[in-house]
Amino acid sequence: xxxxxxxxxxxxxxxxxxxxxxxxxxxxxxxxxxxxxxxxxxxxxxxxxxxxxxxxxxxxxxxxxxxxxxxxxxxxxxxxxxxxxxxxxxxxxxxxxxxxxxxxxxxxxxxxxxxxxxxxxxxxxxxxxxxxxxxxxxxxxxxxxxxxxxxxxxxxxxxxxxxxxxxxxxxxxxxxxxxxxxxxxxxxxxxxxxxxxxxxxxxxxxxxxxxxxxxxxxxxxxxxxxxxxxxxxxxxxxxxxxxxxxxxxxxxxxxxxxxxxxx
Ligand SMILES: O=C[C@H](O)COP(=O)(O)O
Numbered sequence: 001x002x003x004x005x006x007x008x009x010x011x012x013x014x015x016x017x018x019x020x021x022x023x024x025x026x027x028x029x030x031x032x033x034x035x036x037x038x039x040x041x042x043x044x045x046x047x048x049x050x051x052x053x054x055x056x057x058x059x060x061x062x063x064x065x066x067x068x069x070x071x072x073x074x075x076x077x078x079x080x081x082x083x084x085x086x087x088x089x090x091x092x093x094x095x096x097x098x099x100x101x102x103x104x105x106x107x108x109x110x111x112x113x114x115x116x117x118x119x120x121x122x123x124x125x126x127x128x129x130x131x132x133x134x135x136x137x138x139x140x141x142x143x144x145x146x147x148x149x150x151x152x153x154x155x156x157x158x159x160x161x162x163x164x165x166x167x168x169x170x171x172x173x174x175x176x177x178x179x180x181x182x183x184x185x186x187x188x189x190x191x192x193x194x195x196x197x198x199x200x201x202x203x204x205x206x207x208x209x210x211x212x213x214x215x216x217x218x219x220x221x222x223x224x225x226x227x228x229x230x231x232x233x234x235x236x237x238x239x240x241x242x243x244x245x246x247x248x249x250x251x252x253x254x255x256x257x258x259x260x261x262x263x
Contacts, residue, residue, distance in 0.1 A: 003217050005045035005233065005260040006172060006240035008133060009247025010073065010101060010221075017058035020051045023250065024062040030254035031067065045240065045260040048099050048133075049247065053087055060096035071099030071133070074107065077120035089128030099131045101242070103159060105178045115158025122159055122171070131170045133219065133242060134159045136199075140179035148177075149198050156202055165209045172217045173199060174242040180222025182244060189231045192220045196237035226255035233263035 015023055027049070050071040051059045060070050072095075076086035092100060102125060103118035118134065125132040136155035138148045156173065163171065175195050180187050187195075196218045203213035220232050221242030232238055240260065246252040 003215060003239045005043065005263060006048060006217055006219060007045050007253075007257050007260050008048040008071070008099075008101075008174075008219065008240065008242045009050060009253055010104070010242055010244050011049065011051045011055075011247060012073070012106070012244055013052060014248055015051055015055055017055050020055035021058045021062040023248070024049070024059055024066075024068065026250035027068065027253065028062075028066050030250050031257070043261055043263070045257055047257055050099070050101055056092075056095040056097055069099055070097045071101060071131075072097050073101045073104070075100045075102065075121050075125050075128075075130070077117075077124040089124045089130060092130065093128055097130070099133060100125050101133045101135065101174075103155070104135045105137055105176060105181060109178075115155055118155075118159045119161050119163075122163065126163070126167050126170055129170075131172065133172045133174050135174045135176050135221070135242070137174075137176040137178050137181075137222070143177065143179065148195060152195060152199060153202055156199060157206065160206065165207050165212050168203075168207065168212045168216055172219060172240075174219040174221050175199060176221035176242060178222075182223070184223050186223040186225075186228050186232075187220070189235055192232055193235035193237055196220065196235065200237050224256065226252040226259075229256040230259040230263070233260050 048069040048071050050073050063070055072092050075089050076083050079088050102121045107113040122132050136152050138151040142151045177187050199218055200213050217239035219240040219242045220238050224241040224243050225246040
């Protein structure tokens with residue numbers, strides 16, 4: 001089954017509203033009018049940017065009328081209430097976003113995110129009609145201990161607990177080996193493909209309808225850049241990228257999108 005490639009930029013804690021709007025202007029200049037010229041005659045990837053909460057509205061306004069989709073980097077499971085520092089699905093929707101990243105390893109590492117809270121946040125995203133990009137991935141110690149698949153399986157099963165085949169239409173999985181994030185040490189094409197194939201196989205086991213495994217997009221994240229994107233995106237089970245550092249550089253991000261259009 002042909003899966004539409006998704007190239008997602010996770011801006012992390014970078015770019016305030018003014019700088020974020022400027023980055024969108026720069027991206028639009030890279031992509032050309034209507035974002036069509038970079039991909040004309042080729043498969044058109046979806047392109048998503050995920051700024052900080054305070055930058056969302058400015059970026060949504062600047063992205064209007066372009067091909068750029070806008071997502072947030074987190075969501076709380078409650079609709080409202082005493083949850084200092086959190087944000088609800090309804091609030092995100094009010095900002096005009098359509099996507100949300102959930103369970104990034106930085107959230108797991110620094111903010112106590114667990115498989116159970118990832119699952120709760122995912123349910124909130126789906127309840128609010130948002131497409132979720134659910135992150136999984138092993139640490140270096142886990143890879144060296146030979147437990148990559150065990151860890152990834154636990155994270156995928158935990159994140160997708162009680163999620164239906166129908167819900168999965170709005171779920172994207174991002175495989176991000178923690179040791180590759182922001183380190184410049186990208187997984188090899190083969191290492192990444194191996195885990196992506198494992199995740200797709202796991203989805204086959206978890207969902208009786210084979211359409212789930214066939215249609216769920218699995219992104220790679222971790223030091224993906226303009227130089228290595230084409231090789232990663234050529235792998236049969238890699239359906240796009242979740243990109244940190246390179247998503248802040250318009251020319252590099254555009255190069256990755258163009259590589260995706262050729263993949
Ligand atoms: O969400 C994005 C990933 O953490 C990858 O970040 P990076 O491309 O800077 O390694």
